[in-house]
Amino acid sequence: MEPTSPSVDPTQxxxxxxxxxxxxxxxxxxxxxxxxxxxxxxLSILTLGIYSAWAKVRTYRYxxxxxxxxxxxxxxxxxxxxxxxxxxxxxxxxxxxxxVIQFFPAFGILLAVALxxxxxxxxxxxxxxxxxxxxxxxxxFAFAGNYGEAFLNxxxxxxxxxxxxxxxxxYALKRIDQYMHENISFGNKPINxxxxxxxxxxxxxxxxxxxxxxxxxxxxxxxxxxxxxxLGAVDAENIHPSTILFPILIGALYxxxxxxxxxxxxxxxxxxxxxxxxxxxxxxxxxxxxAIEYALLLFTNxxxxxxxxxxxxxxxxxxxxxxxxxxxxxxxxxxxxxIIDTTEEQQSSFAEEAANVFDIDxxxx
Numbered sequence: 001m002e003p004t005s006p007s008v009d010p011t012q013x014x015x016x017x018x019x020x021x022x023x024x025x026x027x028x029x030x031x032x033x034x035x036x037x038x039x040x041x042x043l044s045i046l047t048l049g050i051y052s053a054w055a056k057v058r059t060y061r062y063x064x065x066x067x068x069x070x071x072x073x074x075x076x077x078x079x080x081x082x083x084x085x086x087x088x089x090x091x092x093x094x095x096x097x098x099x100v101i102q103f104f105p106a107f108g109i110l111l112a113v114a115l116x117x118x119x120x121x122x123x124x125x126x127x128x129x130x131x132x133x134x135x136x137x138x139x140x141f142a143f144a145g146n147y148g149e150a151f152l153n154x155x156x157x158x159x160x161x162x163x164x165x166x167x168x169x170x171y172a173l174k175r176i177d178q179y180m181h182e183n184i185s186f187g188n189k190p191i192n193x194x195x196x197x198x199x200x201x202x203x204x205x206x207x208x209x210x211x212x213x214x215x216x217x218x219x220x221x222x223x224x225x226x227x228x229x230x231l232g233a234v235d236a237e238n239i240h241p242s243t244i245l246f247p248i249l250i251g252a253l254y255x256x257x258x259x260x261x262x263x264x265x266x267x268x269x270x271x272x273x274x275x276x277x278x279x280x281x282x283x284x285x286x287x288x289x290x291a292i293e294y295a296l297l298l299f300t301n302x303x304x305x306x307x308x309x310x311x312x313x314x315x316x317x318x319x320x321x322x323x324x325x326x327x328x329x330x331x332x333x334x335x336x337x338x339i340i341d342t343t344e345e346q347q348s349s350f351a352e353e354a355a356n357v358f359d360i361d362x363x364x365x
Contacts, residue, residue: 016281016333016334016335017333017334018331018332018333018334019070019332019333019334019336019337020070020331020332021329021330021331021332022069022070022329022330023325023326023328023329023330024067024068024069024325024326024328024329024330025067025068025069025325026066026067026068026321026322026325026326027066027068028062028063028066028318028321028322029318030314030315030318030319032062033062033314033317033318034314034315036058036059036062036314037059037313037314040052040054040055040058040059041055043055050084052087053080053081053083053084053087054080056080056083057076057078057079057080057083060076060078061075061076063321064076064134067321067325069136069330069332070330070332072136072137073136074134074135074136075134075135075136076133076134076135077132077133077134077135077140078129078133097111097115116155117151119154119155120147120150120151120154120155121147121150123150123154124143124145124146124147124150127143127145127180127183128142128143128145130143131143131184136186137336137339138341139186139187139339139340139341140187140341141184141185141186142184142185142186142187143183143184143185144183144185144190145179145180145183149179150179152175153172153175153176153178153179154176157171157172157175157176158172160172169204170197170200170201170203170204171197171200171201173200173269174195174196174197174199174200177195177269177273178193178195181193181195181273181277186279186282186283186339187339187340187341188339188340188341189279189280189282189335189339190279191277191278191279192277192278192279192280193273193276193277194276194277195272195273195276196272196276199268199269199272200269202268203264203265203268203269203272204265206264206265206268207261207264207265210260210261210264211261214257214260214261215257218253218254218257252303255299255302255303255306256295256299259295259298259299259302260291260295260299262295262298263291263292263294263295263298264291264295266289266294267289267290267291267294268291270287270289271287271288271289273287274286274287274328275287279335280335281333281334281335282332282333282335282336282339283330283331283332283333283336284330284331284333285328285329285330285331286328286329286330286331287327287328287329288327288329289323289324289327290327293323294323297319297320297323298320301316301319301320302316304316
């Protein structure tokens with residue numbers, strides 16, 4: 001009679017050991033970043049833009065070094081020379097493209113088509129450069145996307161959504177986020193991402209509902225105040241204060257409306273992406289960003305920047321970073337101690353700068 005193997009209780013499966021569980025910390029200060037920001041602008045102007053490469057590196061390094069998980073900050077490894085070389089190449093390509101379009105329209109169309117097909121490559125290389133230049137606990141990130149998937153997600157699906165009256169758009173956005181995040185790895189550990197299309201459709205429906213409700217309220221407000229504004233403007237010699245105040249108030253409400261709509265969608269999708277992603281046995285994530293709180297921050301930031309003619313930008317940037325970090329929780333497991341940094345090759349920043357010059361947004365959530 002053969003011996004039987006002992007049965008395994010699935011409830012007793014060994015779980016990864018938790019090392020730490022904490023919120024992401026951000027220690028940046030508006031006063032410190034204001035000094036960096038003003039110097040960056042002044043030197044960039046004085047050097048006709050050449051210093052902008054150094055400005056970018058200084059800004060990234062400041063925010064990375066003040067963002068900590070479990071007491072460990074991030075490092076931004078790109079050098080100003082790398083950024084400058086990539087920026088020069090990208091600008092040369094852009095100027096060449098502009099001149100060809102202007103003086104040789106027929107040939108310019110061919111270049112436009114070439115740029116259209118090059119866009120997925122530019123996006124991939126930009127993401128790859130950004131990941132390779134990011135390090136945490138002395139281990140770099142990496143990006144492993146390929147051209148075929150990038151072309152499908154960034155080109156084919158968005159175009160297809162147009163022919164479905166944008167009914168396919170939430171699915172296309174889901175595929176884009178899935179592609180950008182599931183190809184990230186931390187050292188030799190790839191990330192697992194399980195996004196759900198229905199979440200994107202729910203986010204879209206909620207955003208549409210907020211938009212319709214906001215437009216109705218905005219229209220009622222305009223109707224009620226329009227008469228008052230008209231009456232105030234009748235007597236040119238005795239202008240009522242409402243003639244000036246109401247347009248300002250309407251403008252503020254319009255900004256508030258836009259920020260609310262943006263915050264609702266961004267908070268839902270950000271929470272879903274973080275809550276659906278993990279480095280197995282290494283780290284899991286949780287995001288509980290609240291739409292109203294985020295909308296209030298975006299609204300006050302926008303007003304501050306407008307009324308200070310841009311001088312409040314550093315303050316707004318620090319506030320946003322602090323809120324997003326505080327809304328993010330990271331659980332680190334014992335597997336983090338065994339991560340190996342597998343690649344050390346240099347990456348060109350040309351594609352990233354080309355993406356910036358040609359206005360291609362490749363930012364991660």
